Amino acid sequence: MKFDDLVYHVFAQIIPNIGPDDRWDVVDALHDDDTDVALVIMLRLIDREGWPVDPELLAMARAAAPSLT
Numbered sequence: 001m002k003f004d005d006l007v008y009h010v011f012a013q014i015i016p017n018i019g020p021d022d023r024w025d026v027v028d029a030l031h032d033d034d035t036d037v038a039l040v041i042m043l044r045l046i047d048r049e050g051w052p053v054d055p056e057l058l059a060m061a062r063a064a065a066p067s068l069t
Contacts (some may be wrong), residue, residue: 003064007035010042010053010061017051036066 001009011026018026022045029038043065046053053061 001060004035006057006060006064007039007042009057010039010046013053013057014042014046014051017049018045039065 007030011030015023022041026038026041029035029041039061043061045051046058
């Protein structure tokens with residue numbers, strides 16, 4: 001799976017749970033083509049909030065994430 005596709009698949013899984021402030025952080029990063037930053041933000045939110053994400057997708061996201069996490 002291409003990195004950008006992976007980022008958008010993760011976003012689609014958390015969108016029902018994400019609040020407006022956090023959503024705008026992710027959307028701003030995506031709008032600026034900072035998909036690596038968007039992924040890091042989403043992984044931190046998933047860890048903090050415990051949102052359900054497909055385990056296989058989450059494993060791929062963690063493996064692809066920059067070392068900022």
